Amino acid sequence: MQNVEMNFDGLVGPTHNYAGLSYGNVASFSNAKGVSQPKAAAKQGLLKMKTLHDLGLAQGVLAPQARPDLSVLKRLGFSGSDAQILNQAAKSAPAILAACYSASSMWTANAATVSPSADTPDGRVHFTPANLTNKFHRSIEPVVTGNILRATFADQQHFVHHNHLPENDHFGDEGAANHTRFCADYGQSGVELFVYGKTAFDISAPAPKKFPARQTLEASQAVARLHGLSTDKTVFALQNPDVIDQGVFHNDVISVGNRNVLFYHEQAFANTEHVLNEIQSKMGATHMHFICVPTAAVSILDAVKSYLFNTQIVSINATDMAIIAPMECHDTPAVKRYLDQLITLGTPIKEVRYIDVKQSMQNGGGPACLRLRVALTPLELAAVNPETKMSEAKFARLNTWVDKHYRDEIVAADLADIYLLNESYAALDELTQILNLGSIYPFQQV
Numbered sequence: 001m002q003n004v005e006m007n008f009d010g011l012v013g014p015t016h017n018y019a020g021l022s023y024g025n026v027a028s029f030s031n032a033k034g035v036s037q038p039k040a041a042a043k044q045g046l047l048k049m050k051t052l053h054d055l056g057l058a059q060g061v062l063a064p065q066a067r068p069d070l071s072v073l074k075r076l077g078f079s080g081s082d083a084q085i086l087n088q089a090a091k092s093a094p095a096i097l098a099a100c101y102s103a104s105s106m107w108t109a110n111a112a113t114v115s116p117s118a119d120t121p122d123g124r125v126h127f128t129p130a131n132l133t134n135k136f137h138r139s140i141e142p143v144v145t146g147n148i149l150r151a152t153f154a155d156q157q158h159f160v161h162h163n164h165l166p167e168n169d170h171f172g173d174e175g176a177a178n179h180t181r182f183c184a185d186y187g188q189s190g191v192e193l194f195v196y197g198k199t200a201f202d203i204s205a206p207a208p209k210k211f212p213a214r215q216t217l218e219a220s221q222a223v224a225r226l227h228g229l230s231t232d233k234t235v236f237a238l239q240n241p242d243v244i245d246q247g248v249f250h251n252d253v254i255s256v257g258n259r260n261v262l263f264y265h266e267q268a269f270a271n272t273e274h275v276l277n278e279i280q281s282k283m284g285a286t287h288m289h290f291i292c293v294p295t296a297a298v299s300i301l302d303a304v305k306s307y308l309f310n311t312q313i314v315s316i317n318a319t320d321m322a323i324i325a326p327m328e329c330h331d332t333p334a335v336k337r338y339l340d341q342l343i344t345l346g347t348p349i350k351e352v353r354y355i356d357v358k359q360s361m362q363n364g365g366g367p368a369c370l371r372l373r374v375a376l377t378p379l380e381l382a383a384v385n386p387e388t389k390m391s392e393a394k395f396a397r398l399n400t401w402v403d404k405h406y407r408d409e410i411v412a413a414d415l416a417d418i419y420l421l422n423e424s425y426a427a428l429d430e431l432t433q434i435l436n437l438g439s440i441y442p443f444q445q446v
């Protein structure tokens with residue numbers, strides 16, 4: 001058997017809603033207070049996982065967080081029965097209630113940074129959950145993320161789980177959305193690229209002016225240290241601050257890589273030539289394909305609207321790759337034209353597949369946001385919790401589970417409804433059995 005790169009998609013939780021929580025994320029802001037469709041959202045996500053499974057790729061599923069997060073509401077002074085807590089919060093602090101209800105853990109590209117065993121000194125796969133300090137609703141994810149990752153990758157002989165970084169903006173860490181790994185083959189040692197938006201301990205360094213930089217250099221360096229990565233095999237690159245100000249809140253909105261391919265927008269990085277030279281020189285004999293999309297072909301506005309770079313580039317055989325793109329790429333004329341051309345250019349990318357993840361897209365999460373990549377050797381793959389692996393049977397089982405528990409629609413007023421809380425916890429309690437995760441949620445531990 002071969003080494004693989006397995007995608008772990010976040011299952012969309014039962015409380016998926018549009019709350020406008022992410023300043024700097026254009027879609028989240030423009031769809032604020034819209035009507036969400038949790039059942040459709042979860043099914044779109046499952047179908048995406050099944051599509052990749054059917055392409056012959058290793059595909060897994062990560063459980064969502066338990067929402068609403070009552071422990072946070074209690075910490076903030078709301079008290080009484082569960083229904084009283086929801087009522088008080090809905091009346092006096094609806095924005096905080098919405099944050100505690102967010103299904104944002106579906107975007108598992110922000111769950112953690114993962115370094116495969118080929119890159120680490122102890123020959124194990126290292127995981128560091130992202131602290132997501134920049135957005136309150138996301139900053140409440142990392143502890144349970146750690147529980148989910150431990151229950152999915154339990155074998156300590158193969159997997160190491162670090163704590164998330166200190167919870168402060170100086171160490172703002174958004175996980176794999178700002179991390180790309182290049183390699184000749186998934187099982188060989190690779191070069192890990194960390195992209196950051198600002199240097200926290202140097203206020204004179206370049207930084208965006210309008211929207212926040214969510215990832216700091218210091219956070220990226222700390223993760224690389226925790227994982228024991230060699231300096232000869234790591235590259236730290238400053239994201240172009242101007243594009244952050246145009247809605248590129250993570251690097252995976254402006255560049256994406258796979259094996260020896262980096263697909264990026266002309267304006268993605270601050271010092272592009274230097275970054276590319278460093279990647280190529282650290283890759284040694286392995287030739288990199290740098291595929292640059294010029295502004296003249298695709299504007300930043302169209303890149304953000306269509307999520308051209310939030311696509312997944314996957315290897316479909318030893319040499320060829322496919323690009324998994326959201327339908328919005330198909331529907332944005334300049335982007336569709338570019339993709340039609342891309343597959344004729346003689347790069348490893350030979351095919352485009354369009355998928356519908358509209359429910360997630362409307363909150364600023366495309367195909368790449370929905371997945372966490374974990375490169376695994378055959379032995380490590382065998383050590384992954386088998387119930388978290390996608391299959392025909394798991395796909396059918398999870399669809400039935402969604403049909404049983406999920407609402408068709410949620411609007412802001414529903415968040416005060418105690419029945420929604422009960423439905424959500426009942427669904428997740430059953431899910432932990434389906435995926436054999438044990439008691440990962442605080443509501444299961446009391």
Ligand SMILES: NCCC[C@H](NC(=O)CCC(=O)O)C(=O)O
Pocket residue numbers: 017018019020021022025028029102104107109110135138177250363364365366369
């Ligand atoms: N990687 C994609 C992440 C998208 C995510 N959106 C959100 O949280 C929007 C939630 C809302 O507005 O209801 C974020 O910005 O972190």
